[in-house]
Amino acid sequence: MANTPANAGSTEGQAARGTTGPRAVPGHRGAPSRAAQPRAASPRAAQPQSAQATGLAWVPYLIVLAGVAAGVLVVFQGSKYAAQGTGLLGCALLVAGLARLVLPPRLAGLLSSRRKTSDVLAFTAFGAGVLVVALMLP
Secondary structure (H helix, E strand, O other), X not given: OOOOOOOOOOOHHHHHHOOXXXXXXXXXXXXXXXXXXXXXXXXXXXXXXXXXHHXXXXXXXXXXXXXXXXXXXXXXXXXXXXXXXXHHHHHHHHHHHHXXXXXXXHHHXXXXXXOHHHHHHHHHHHHHHHHHHHHHOO
């Protein structure tokens, strides 16, 4: 048992030797506690008055959200209005793609979740797909 690692086998042998906890490695200090580590300044604290602070970044998102909500409300009016509501949903998604394409990242707000190219392509593809479905509805 002399060549057996400390963590192999049962813990009875460790308890008899008085080594129940982890072994200390000579010359090794444990990682410093989180309290001892200096905190980095918040990135928002270093930024000057920006569009996020004033709330302008919410405007494009709220416009798209209002278009989607209006489309859903029109769809819920009945099957007679399903095509119009679905068309409104598709147009709202295309407006989101256009807004993401035109606006800088600090003003795009919640419309930006990935790179600009992938955001614009996703909004355009989903908007065009929903518009195709709207055109196919009677």
